[in-house]
Amino acid sequence: MRTLLLSLLGLTAALPAQDIVIYGGTSGGITAAIQAAREGRTAVLIEPTKFLGGLTTGGLGATDIGNKKAIGGLSREFYTAIGTHYADEKKWVHQTREAYFSKRPHGNAADEGTMWTFEPHVASAIYDRMLKAAGDKVTVVYGERLDLKKGVVKDGTRIVKIVMESGREFSGKMFIDATYEGDLMAKAGVSYHVGREANATYGETLNGVQVGHARSHQFKVEVDPYVKKGDPASGLLPGIEKEIPGPDGSGDRKVQAYNFRMCTTDVPENRRDWEKPANYDERWYELALRNVEAGEDRISWNPVGMPNRKTDTNNNFAISTDFIGQNWDYADADYATRAKIWQAHEDWQKGLMWTYAFHPRVPEKMRLAFQKLGLAKDEFKDNGNWPRQLYVREARRMIADYVMSEKNCRRTEIIDDSVGMGAYQMDSHHIQRFVTKEGFVRNEGDVQVGSKPYPVSYRSLRPRASECTNLLVPVCLSASHIAYGSIRMEPVFMVMGQSAATAAGLAIERNTSVQAVDYGALKERLLAAGQVLDFIPTAATGGAHGVDKAKLAGVVLDDTAAALKGFDSTGHTSPRYVGDGYRHDGNSEKGAMTARFSPTLPAAGTYRVAVSYSINGNRATNVPVTIRHANGEAKVLVNQKLKPAVDGLFHVVGTFEFSAGQAGWVEVANAGTDGHVIVDAVQWLPVKR
Structure with missing residues (x-):
């Protein structure tokens, strides 16, 4: 790997034409560069900032x-x-x-x-090592930014070269846009979309406005939205929209919220206390203060444990690190406007941390919780220990010949030209705050609906042939808003970057456009490189961490057989569980969710009853479980932080008498719980007396 800092030194030395020009040193850009070298191609990796890795090295350590x-x-x-x-x-x-x-x-x-x-610094070191192993085939250029007015020079549908603000030019045979914003794609004349499509556009159910689905990360108390409480004429507090959202499923140009994924620690000698920003404006935090005064007692962040007593701290609950509604102009903005939006996010999030930690209107219990953690002093030393990358969850999305949609995530539509797989749930953070007809604040836009792994189409990485024939887009790829919410994970961007470089190398080898790449040949190379192109995880075939219900003793009902009120969110990341996955409450709507398991028992007798759940540090310690048996009802509380005693899978809640048939049941609820509640399976095991 050769490293050039010419632009930072004020130089504009020319670089010989490369096989592949990669713009954007995100995780997807890095894997594209490494794969290009492994294909025997020369590549230049151009990163507009001074650091590589995007979010993977910028604070997002909880993958x-x-x-x-x-x-x-x-x-x-x-x-x-x-x-x-x-x-x-x-x-x-x-x-x-x-x-x-x-x-x-x-x-x-x-x-x-x-x-x-x-830890972020570990990710940086590993990326540096991987790039170094690529040798001189890869040149990394820092500090060069695409000229947004004249930065793409084309000959017909082919990009000839790209031009930086410094005047420096990079020419190549193939180009890859690996930025979070899609600037190269847009300036190359490729069609794209910003915001949410209507459900009708691609035959979806979870796209567009989603007031009905916006149950998680929601207000649990009534909060007055007006500058002067009870007086609409006084105007709205900052961050609350005047207009109410359109009908559910209707499209708009609004974008899900951004934040910074903070690396914090509770180690005193490595902890930097929260500081009050010099430009702190309390008006922006009045809504948060009113929220806690109205009874919000949840600790509004999600610190996921990283090695060495650090965290990746993310958004959680109604008012947290997501700066809702303040990023809508980011995608299409010029650099100066983006910088202002970026800085506003940083200022606001720093101010929120100080507010929750030290403001006298915040209850002591909450203040102490926020004081316990602070920025890790040994991370991001060149940036005041603050993450270097804003979490641009979504910006532009290409519109190609094929658009990935909810149907792909649900596997109701399967493509035959896979270049990798998505595996996360369909996920959107909140997009706006509005005032209900009752006069209180609500968040809108959050969607969390599970999906199994699914293949991503090669056609979603390449533009239409009429627009550009030597460009691939592995990050701002062709997907609807809700499908992108599943695809947009750093490991998937790495997969797509590698696949894009493989396709680019094949196009060069065969002197063809990216649209004319032979998929059979591409598939062969992807598999040879260790890519996973498709599989269907099932417990019966040993997929994931699932246990086949058929191999368990007694009568076992999985969550798919339960009568549900709520528990719409699904997961399969935390082992172990019965079947293909489990359900959870998203740590929200406490008291509103139940899952009732009603078995058909073959004979009357004594049964040991056990519930299954997957453990994690964010689980509730007091999950209420009700057992209806032949002699009445029993109620127990289950600590889902503790590993189940039976094979790490089942926790025994008791032994009871049951009648034959369907007279009994077991119900798991989330009333009064202090964390995420998991619903997986219930087992009735006959006990011989």
């Missing part, structure tokens, strides 16, 4: 992916390297490896080989 078996190739190499790093006891400074894995953070297991949680 969201769903079923990890869907991830192969260079992406899996990266997470295997993470696992190898932390297998060394010397890398554990502030805690032991054993102590960390005893909590099974984010679904990690000590014997997994790969590891999916990590």
